[in-house]
Amino acid sequence: MKKIELLSPAGDLERLKVTLLYGADAVYIGGREYSLRANATNFSINEIKEACDFAHSLNKKVYLTLNIVFHNEDIEGVDDYIKEVVDAGIDAFIVSDPFIISHIKNNYDVEVHLSTQASTTNIDSVLYFKEEGIDRVVLARELSKDEIKEIIDKTKVDIEVFIHGAMCTFYSGRCVLSNYLTNRDSNRGGCSQVCRFAFNIEDNNDKFTMATKDLNMSKYIKDLIEIGVSSLKVEGRMRSLYYLATVIGTYRKIIDACYNNTLTEEYLNNQVQILNRVANRETSTHYFLKQADYTDQYYTGRQELSNQDYLGLITGYDKKNNILTLVERNYFEKGWEVEVFTPKGDVISFSIDEVYDEELNPIGVARHPEEVIKLKLDTTLEIDEYSMMRIKNGGN
Numbered sequence: 596m597k598k599i600e601l602l603s604p605a606g607d608l609e610r611l612k613v614t615l616l617y618g619a620d621a622v623y624i625g626g627r628e629y630s631l632r633a634n635a636t637n638f639s640i641n642e643i644k645e646a647c648d649f650a651h652s653l654n655k656k657v658y659l660t661l662n663i664v665f666h667n668e669d670i671e672g673v674d675d676y677i678k679e680v681v682d683a684g685i686d687a688f689i690v691s692d693p694f695i696i697s698h699i700k701n702n703y704d705v706e707v708h709l710s711t712q713a714s715t716t717n718i719d720s721v722l723y724f725k726e727e728g729i730d731r732v733v734l735a736r737e738l739s740k741d742e743i744k745e746i747i748d749k750t751k752v753d754i755e756v757f758i759h760g761a762m763c764t765f766y767s768g769r770c771v772l773s774n775y776l777t778n779r780d781s782n783r784g785g786c787s788q789v790c791r792f793a794f795n796i797e798d799n800n801d802k803f804t805m806a807t808k809d810l811n812m813s814k815y816i817k818d819l820i821e822i823g824v825s826s827l828k829v830e831g832r833m834r835s836l837y838y839l840a841t842v843i844g845t846y847r848k849i850i851d852a853c854y855n856n857t858l859t860e861e862y863l864n865n866q867v868q869i870l871n872r873v874a875n876r877e878t879s880t881h882y883f884l885k886q887a888d889y890t891d892q893y894y895t896g897r898q899e900l901s902n903q904d905y906l907g908l909i910t911g912y913d914k915k916n917n918i919l920t921l922v923e924r925n926y927f928e929k930g931w932e933v934e935v936f937t938p939k940g941d942v943i944s945f946s947i948d949e950v951y952d953e954e955l956n957p958i959g960v961a962r963h964p965e966e967v968i969k970l971k972l973d974t975t976l977e978i979d980e981y982s983m984m985r986i987k988n989g990g991n
């Protein structure tokens with residue numbers, strides 16, 4: 596049986612490298628044109644080529660989003676752009692416009708995946724797009740486990756579902772609140788996330804929001820594998836390196852444990868705790884187990900607290916002298932219990948005996964983000980590029 600794909604977002608080259616190294620099988624990226632995340636850094640043509648070369652060197656894949664709602668003026672130049680990115684080496688397009696589907700399938704030998712923006716929720720729609728040549732359908736997020744299984748069983752089409760990250764308040768992205776309130780077209784890359792605004796209530800000190808809680812399917816990965824889903828998609832092209840490394844690394848471990856028959860309840864709970872600590876919003880399974888309701892949304896009193904667990908990105912390790920070098924992200928001090936986690940999945944715990952500045956002067960406390968910090972260790976480590984340090988699970 597073909598192993599399920601773990602698909603990660605990547606807003607720039609560094610994020611792409613991190614997520615692939617931490618265990619993603621494929622990444623989806625946006626170019627400078629025709630992408631629904633216009634506020635992300637996104638990729639130039641040269642960067643797309645570099646991204647594809649890097650991914651392919653690891654035997655992994657790159658998918659490019661081309662999923663805006665096209666207006667007449669958007670069509671001009673799109674064929675030249677498609678040709679450029681195909682030549683750069685992308686493995687698939689993620690699209691929503693019927694013209695773009697047929698144009699790519701008729702002119703290029705590359706996969707086409709139907710975006711969740713198409714809001715595909717039923718068997719007949721999947722079969723229609725199968726006839727149009729679609730290689731994979733990214734289902735709308737508003738489907739239950741039974742509905743997903745029935746679609747897979749009756750269409751035999753590769754199906755991709757979202758498993759983690761922000762949820763749109765409206766039908767899989769079909770929202771125009773941003774257009775009306777901020778004059779930014781949410782379906783052409785300009786979403787201003789109006790659903791997360793806190794609105795004043797007349798004659799009341801309370802605030803109102805219609806925001807959804809984030810999606811978290813970590814406890815149901817085995818179910819998704821068993822019903823035949825082809826790809827598990829994480830949301831978040833604008834998320835931090837730490838967030839992506841943690842989320843992708845954790846899902847990689849859960850998926851592998853499912854296939855190795857080593858997924859114990861204790862192990863899964865530990866991985867869920869790691870995911871919960873990296874989030875700054877509450878999470879839910881939304882439609883997977885039941886019809887989503889008020890418990891899956893925020894209405895008043897919503898707080899998004901900045902996560903302080905991420906202590907630094909490791910940039911060097913002097914194995915001879917056991918000195919670890921990192922770029923600080925959050926406050927820490929000597930005596931704290933911390934852990935280093937690596938792209939290979941290793942987690943090494945230790946206590947900080949002393950904190951030094953870049954010149955090896957003892958300072959005891961790291962309090963300035965982006966400062967270069969050195970730590971003298973009492974044990975040797977095996978450190979890979981893009982290893983990171985965080986507070987030990989459970990805090991200090």
